[in-house]
Amino acid sequence: MFPPNAPTIDRTLFVRFVLLLLLLVPPLSSEAASKNYSLYIATGSVTITASPVTGNGAATIPSWGYTDVAGGPGKVPGPILTAREGDAVSVTVVNNDSRSHNFVVKRVTTDTSAIPAGGTKTYTFTAPAAGAYVYYDSLAGNVNREMGLYGIFIVEPADGSLSAWAGGPAYTSAVSWVVSEMDKPRWNDVASSGGTVNTSVYKPNYFLMNGMNGFQAMGDANTSIMGRVGDVALVRLVNAGQYSHSLHFHGNHYRLIDEDGVRLASFKELDIVNVPPLGTVMVLFELNQPGVYPMHIHTAQMETGNGVYLNGVAAMIAIEP
Numbered sequence: 339m340f341p342p343n344a345p346t347i348d349r350t351l352f353v354r355f356v357l358l359l360l361l362l363v364p365p366l367s368s369e370a371a372s373k374n375y376s377l378y379i380a381t382g383s384v385t386i387t388a389s390p391v392t393g394n395g396a397a398t399i400p401s402w403g404y405t406d407v408a409g410g411p412g413k414v415p416g417p418i419l420t421a422r423e424g425d426a427v428s429v430t431v432v433n434n435d436s437r438s439h440n441f442v443v444k445r446v447t448t449d450t451s452a453i454p455a456g457g458t459k460t461y462t463f464t465a466p467a468a469g470a471y472v473y474y475d476s477l478a479g480n481v482n483r484e485m486g487l488y489g490i491f492i493v494e495p496a497d498g499s500l501s502a503w504a505g506g507p508a509y510t511s512a513v514s515w516v517v518s519e520m521d522k523p524r525w526n527d528v529a530s531s532g533g534t535v536n537t538s539v540y541k542p543n544y545f546l547m548n549g550m551n552g553f554q555a556m557g558d559a560n561t562s563i564m565g566r567v568g569d570v571a572l573v574r575l576v577n578a579g580q581y582s583h584s585l586h587f588h589g590n591h592y593r594l595i596d597e598d599g600v601r602l603a604s605f606k607e608l609d610i611v612n613v614p615p616l617g618t619v620m621v622l623f624e625l626n627q628p629g630v631y632p633m634h635i636h637t638a639q640m641e642t643g644n645g646v647y648l649n650g651v652a653a654m655i656a657i658e659p
């Protein structure tokens with residue numbers, strides 16, 4: 339702290355000066371801020387693209403979703419919400435649909451009451467521990483969620499560091515994955531046309547990665563894990579579906595570091611992770627071997643879009659030397 343040979347400096351004055359500086363300069367990035375979001379609930383659709391090999395499998399699935407565009411169609415999944423730990427978060431939800439809806443952040447908010455058609459409600463809460471959270475519409479016995487009303491809420495450490503949590507494992511890049519499924523004939527087609535879904539029968543025929551079919555997701559830069567050997571990717575993953583999703587990585591093992599907000603004391607090294615419905619995980623993927631690899635779901639049926647292969651839950655991993 340002291341200049342080693344500075345006899346001309348009055349040491350007491352020097353200490354006072356340093357203390358004054360410390361008082362005047364607050365820590366740069368750990369101040370709690372406020373994050374304000376507006377979400378609009380509206381009808382929309384999910385576009386499934388055809389297989390580039392056979393040209394088969396294109397479809398349009400009627401959906402409902404949250405969007406940050408006033409007057410726009412609902413998005414599946416809804417916008418990525420982010421905050422830093424301790425931030426004051428405010429989410430104003432405007433229901434532009436003709437049915438009742440709500441907005442619940444699992445493990446964070448408790449108000450499950452309905453926002454009537456045309457209604458607006460503001461939810462305020464403090465951003466919880468750094469991690470991945472799922473938000474969704476909990477009404478109508480899973481129908482509203484199945485139709486596409488869900489998204490991911492990401493909480494970063496208060497200090498703004500590129501780490502899963504303050505003092506936790508560091509990363510060089512991060513991706514978020516929202517996985518889900520849709521039963522188009524029995525749920526989406528019925529609910530969107532005003533019918534009553536028989537919720538005792540759920541046989542999804544589309545399986546989505548960030549709202550996309552596999553051919554789309556594998557070409558999506560925001561969904562792909564990309565980097566160089568030595569990089570570490572953090573994947574924040576939420577399962578908004580009603581099936582468990584078992585995700586299998588090629589090329590490198592990864593470490594499971596957090597399950598449903600429980601930080602693991604010793605990280606598990608795996609090549610497959612099973613995420614139950616409304617479950618969340620964080621995994622660290624170390625980029626060790628150059629090449630291009632798939633991440634795909636380990637259940638054969640869920641690798642398809644209405645029977646077309648590799649049009650289900652998938653992502654691309656591209657590692658440069």
Ligand SMILES: [Cu+2]
Nearest residue numbers: 586587588634
């Ligand atoms: Cu495989």
